[in-house]
Amino acid sequence: MDATLVQELIDRDWAQFVAQSRRLGLGAPERSSDRIDLVVSPTGTTDRFRAVLLCDGYDAVAPALDFAELETGVELGKPYWPRMSAAPYNEIAYAGRRLPILCTPGTRGYHLHPSHHAESHDKNIWRLPLQADLIARLLTRMGSYQGCGL
């Protein structure tokens, strides 16, 4: 991982990501180094969630999508994910914990999952605007909202 390159690549994609988030009704993202937070709500509820894109290694690996405790953003993981009825949830062992994943190309979890480890994909499939599309898709088009926590 090249930390300088990671920041340059996030810089490159940032404006397009912010615009795409706005168009998709996700609101304004906040960035802190290689972490991006978005407070969002699934269709059909006023419940709010903090989506987090962990972009460490953005030069070489896809962002990891996770959800965090809403107020502090510190705790991450399954209790903080929105449960959508038709979302392709799965999980992998990653960085010493069980990381919930959406099993679709462009997410870090998908590419690290043993079933897909050998697949080859263009890096463009994980660029930030596509992450906005994925988050919006999860919240609005992957079935009905079932509650908080996986």
Added chain:
Amino acid sequence: MESRDQLAEVRNEAMLWPIEVADQEGDTANVIANENAPLSRLLHEGLDALYGPPGHNADDFDLVIAGVAVDNLGESLIEWLRHHLEVVITPKDVHRG
């Protein structure tokens, strides 16, 4: 003061709106859309503007306005775009592992 006929003429004249369309990757193009046209036309014209004609199959794409994938593409533009002059055209389905 405008005459009644003049007012009627103004009211019958469809408004044209500049709409920014974005694809899934966030790349954009611009189309001019008639507010009385169905949203299906905006979807077709947006696909042509983004990818060039002959376009993709519109049935494979959602038209997303302010975060909502429009269910009824027969609705007219004016019902949706008064405050949202940008839309996203994105594939209906994604690959699932």
